[in-house]
Amino acid sequence: MSTDRPGQLTPSQTVGPYLALGLPWPDGPDVVPEGTPGAVTIGGTVYDGAGEPVVDAMIETWQADPDGRFDHPDDPRGARTPAVEGFRGFGRAATDDRGRWSVRTVLPGALPVFDALPVFDGAADVREAPHIDVSVFARGLLDRLVTRIYLPGNAEANAADPLLSSVPAERRGTLVAVAEAPDRYRFDIRLRGDGETVFLQI
Amino acid sequence: MAQPAERTPTLPPYAPVPEGTHAPLDFPGYRSTGLRAPVRQPVILPHRLTEVTGPLLTGPIRPGDDDLTLGEHGEAQGQRIIVFGRVADSDGRPVPDTLVEIWQANAAGRYAHRWDDWPAPLDPNFTGGGRVLTDAHGDYSFTTIKPGAYPWGNHHNAWRPAHIHFSLFGRAFTQRLVTQMYFPDDPLFAQDPIYNSVPEGARERMISTFDLDATRPEWALAFRFDIVLRGREQTPFEEPHA
Ligand SMILES: [Fe+3]
Numbered sequence: 001m002s003t004d005r006p007g008q009l010t011p012s013q014t015v016g017p018y019l020a021l022g023l024p025w026p027d028g029p030d031v032v033p034e035g036t037p038g039a040v041t042i043g044g045t046v047y048d049g050a051g052e053p054v055v056d057a058m059i060e061t062w063q064a065d066p067d068g069r070f071d072h073p074d075d076p077r078g079a080r081t082p083a084v085e086g087f088r089g090f091g092r093a094a095t096d097d098r099g100r101w102s103v104r105t106v107l108p109g110a111l112p113v114f115d116a117l118p119v120f121d122g123a124a125d126v127r128e129a130p131h132i133d134v135s136v137f138a139r140g141l142l143d144r145l146v147t148r149i150y151l152p153g154n155a156e157a158n159a160a161d162p163l164l165s166s167v168p169a170e171r172r173g174t175l176v177a178v179a180e181a182p183d184r185y186r187f188d189i190r191l192r193g194d195g196e197t198v199f200l201q202i
Numbered sequence: 203m204a205q206p207a208e209r210t211p212t213l214p215p216y217a218p219v220p221e222g223t224h225a226p227l228d229f230p231g232y233r234s235t236g237l238r239a240p241v242r243q244p245v246i247l248p249h250r251l252t253e254v255t256g257p258l259l260t261g262p263i264r265p266g267d268d269d270l271t272l273g274e275h276g277e278a279q280g281q282r283i284i285v286f287g288r289v290a291d292s293d294g295r296p297v298p299d300t301l302v303e304i305w306q307a308n309a310a311g312r313y314a315h316r317w318d319d320w321p322a323p324l325d326p327n328f329t330g331g332g333r334v335l336t337d338a339h340g341d342y343s344f345t346t347i348k349p350g351a352y353p354w355g356n357h358h359n360a361w362r363p364a365h366i367h368f369s370l371f372g373r374a375f376t377q378r379l380v381t382q383m384y385f386p387d388d389p390l391f392a393q394d395p396i397y398n399s400v401p402e403g404a405r406e407r408m409i410s411t412f413d414l415d416a417t418r419p420e421w422a423l424a425f426r427f428d429i430v431l432r433g434r435e436q437t438p439f440e441e442p443h444a
Contacts, residue, residue: 009292010407010429011400012224013382014232016367018315022305022331023369025262049237056317062256062375072255074374076213090257111251114213133252133375140234142225142399144380146247167245191238201244202216202253202376 012143017056019137020094024058028092031061031105032084038066042149042177042185043102046095046136049192053099057138059189061091061103061149063131068109076114108132110157129157129164136189146200149187150176167198174198215249216376216432217292225399232395233356249376256374259301260335268334270306270346273327280309280325280347284416284424285383289340289370291433296340297377303333303369304344311350311364320353345422351390363390363397370429377431384409385425 015023032039042061046054064070065082070089073079082089084106091103111128129150136145150158158164164172174197177185189197227239247253271278285304289297307313307330310322314329328347336342349364365382372378384397386409391397397405407430416424 008404008407008430009219009223009432010379010381011404012379013367013400013408014234014396015369015380017317018305018313019367021313021315021329022303022333022367027262049241052237054238060378062252064252070251070255072258072373074213074254075251088257090259114251128250128252131252135375135378137380138238140232140236140238142227142229142232142235142239142396144378145227145240146244148247163245163247171242192240196240196242199240199242199244200247202247202249 014139014142015058015137017139019056019058023092023137024094025092028094029101029103031063031088031091031103033086034104036084036086036104036106038084038106039104040107040183040185041102041104042132042187043093043100044186044188045099046101046138046189047099047191051194053095054138054191055095055097055099057095057099057101057136059091059093059095059101059103060135060137061105062133062135063089063105063108064111065089066106066109068111068130105132107151110154113162127157127160129154129161131161131163134189136191138191141191145191146202147189147197148175148200149185151185152176152179163200171196171198213249213251213254214434216254216374217435219432222401223404225401229395229399231357232399253375256377257371258299258373259371260299263301263333263335267332268344270304270328270330270332270344273325273329276327278308278325278328278347280328282345282422283348284343284345284418284422285366285410285427286341286343286416286424287410287426287428289336289342289372289429289431291372291377291431293433295433296336297372297431298336298338298340300336300340300373301333301371302336302342303331304346304366305331306346306349306366307352309347309350311352313352322350322352348385348423351388356395360393361390363388363394368427368429370431372431379429379431381429382408383425383427386410386412
């Protein structure tokens with residue numbers, strides 16, 4: 001009975017093997033429209049615990065605009081029209097028959113840390129390094145996996161980032177994309193085993 | 203960029219997910235988890251700006267996307283049903299204007315997907331995908347056909363209970379949910395590891411209820427499926443704003 005006890009969360013289930021029937025959109029990978037100045041491609045391959053590509057996964061991305069702003073009423077600085085025309089903040093890409101995914105976006109800006117706790121004084125200039133939140137969906141995943149993409153050009157900010165600092169040093173690299181060209185970054189995702197990507201509990 | 207210290211605005215985080223809500227990622231009865239569920243413990247990500255915001259999508263919805271029975275050449279085969287309900291958060295607040303996407307097998311239990319090759323008939327008038335926005339009260343409604351059960355190779359004589367896949371955004375990254383809706387009294391529940399991966403006491407929330415009042419006479423049966431997304435943490439006290 002789904003209505004008896006309001007407040008009881010609906011459980012998660014796997015997307016199964018046929019998510020392609022409902023989820024991908026033609027413009028899903030376009031966080032920004034084609035031809036946007038400064039656009040970059042971020043993508044990679046999803047691997048399973050045997051090192052095989054995962055051909056039936058879907059990746060979603062969510063990020064701030066280059067000024068570090070969100071067009072969302074719950075941003076305490078106020079919702080703001082994105083600095084880049086056509087910027088959606090959100091990307092969605094299914095993996096192809098070689099397990100590859102990619103989105104076209106612009107690099108996010110740094111974010112001030114608004115602590116989630118009700119009391120937080122000072123340190124108003126502490127910033128989160130630029131990052132992109134990621135959800136991974138696939139057959140065999142009973143809940144989405146969450147991770148974050150950081151960028152290799154921000155060594156200083158990355159070193160000061162509160163989340164990255166909380167990750168064991170030897171695994172931090174799984175959260176940092178690799179620059180393959182000025183406008184192309186690779187972010188592979190390893191679901192399980194050797195080199196397993198750091199996944200996040202939110 | 204040293205600035206005078208000022209009170210930093212605070213973000214109410216989303217409440218933690220109670221124990222016993224979701225399936226464990228590693229669930230051997232569902233074989234596909236074996237190579238895909240991470241083995242390491244996840245790292246805690248406190249809720250900050252990126253997590254308490256999220257895409258407020260209003261597209262890509264076209265007229266008719268809420269009616270899966272409208273085929274290219276005619277009406278889809280099968281038992282016509284209305285699937286409807288309310289999307290709310292765990293505080294009981296409705297979630298308006300949020301995208302709900304569904305996908306499902308046809309009446310014979312076959313997906314219109316190139317990988318699904320079990321010998322059940324395809325329906326040229328049923329592709330099985332739909333999307334709709336909740337209204338100002340958080341309500342949504344689809345017209346579709348009742349999906350069939352289908353076999354899968356997970357274990358000997360394995361059959362998935364009839365279900366509809368659901369995907370929801372809510373208003374924040376933390377609220378994102380993908381789930382499956384089931385039908386009342388399905389005899390296949392007991393042998394299905396995906397349904398049973400969710401702890402007892404929570405899995406029942408995925409079963410829709412038959413709603414005679416919502417049934418449209420001479421037209422379609424109706425099933426109600428209400429969905430609850432994570433809500434906000436209660437703020438312990440009010441804080442004066444700078
Ligand atoms: Fe299914």
